[in-house]
Amino acid sequence: MSQSNLEDLTETPLPLLAPRGAESHKGDFGRAVLVGGSLGMSGAVSLAGKAALRSGAGLVTLAVPSVIQDIVASIEPSYMTFGLDEYSGHVDCLASRHVLQLSENATALGLGPGLGRSKEVTRFVTRLYHDVAKPMVVDADALFALAEHVDGWPKCGAARILTPHPGEFERLTGAFPKTAHRVAAAAGFAKRLVNGGCAENVIVLKGHETVVTDGKRYAINRTGNPGMATGGTGDVLTGIIAALLCQGLSPFDAARLGVHVHGLAGDLAANELGQVSMIASDLVEYLPRAFRAVIG
DSSP states (O other): OOGGGSEEOTTSOOOOOOOOOTTOOGGGGOEEEEEOOOTTOHHHHHHHHHHHHHTTOSEEEEEEEGGGHHHHHHHOTTSEEEEEOEETTEEOGGGHHHHHHHHTTOSEEEEOTTOOOOHHHHHHHHHHHHHOOSOEEEOTHHHHHHGGGTTSOOOOSSOEEEOOOHHHHHHHHSSOOOGGGHHHHHHHHHHHHHHTTOSOEEEEEOSTTOEEEOSSEEEEOOOOOGGGOSTTHHHHHHHHHHHHHHTTOOHHHHHHHHHHHHHHHHHHHHHHHOSTTOOHHHHHHHHHHHHHHHHO
8 A cells, every 4th residue: 555545644643632621520431441461461451551541541451360459459549450361371272252241331342461472362362352332442462363363363342553563564464554655655554444344443553653444544653762661561552542442532533642751751851760661660650740740
């Protein structure tokens, strides 16, 4: 796909959340369900959960393997947890039925942070990608699982936002996105997924100047810095975008605003802490300042 055929929204105003009314309650700002975690990787989904809370979701539930539920619950008291069937520390494929039940009352889902990799996880991810009828952010190990179906991509039940870094993008598509052609590569992938049976698909190709595209339009993000090249920052982004979906933004707008705020939080953190010492949880702590800078 030629980049010249796409609408460039990079320099247009950012989408913003609607002002909160004086009589608002938590139900007005959506229910986020974040699915992830495995034995030894409880931090990833917890970071996503805290980011979703800091990004304005009204209610946040973390669905995790039961073996780590107590650990995840102890990290942050403001989100809820749900224990899933597990096998050897990873989610069991049969746990997908519980997530489908949770999704019925959810506004948006996030799938992938810390799930780990196994045949059961691949089956679990494939079913949820196909069957969940709510918007979903797909990242990390969920992308690894979907790459197992590169020759027969599953259809999906609602909008999907995929957030691969270049290595994950190569695994998903078979081609590494060269710097000069990142926009065209990401847009082509988004269009291919829509043609394959997904009603709405957004690709967030992460990296320096992250690309956000739905195959028809794109925006290049200008925030962020090399200090964010540390484990867990992608999990934070998953939580941010899921929370913005919960508050009524379209998938493309949620991705665009989420990427900007995520990078801005990293810039604010780097200004005070330095790039070398930044860790992913710093981004969560600086999200309030980032949102204030954007929203006022």
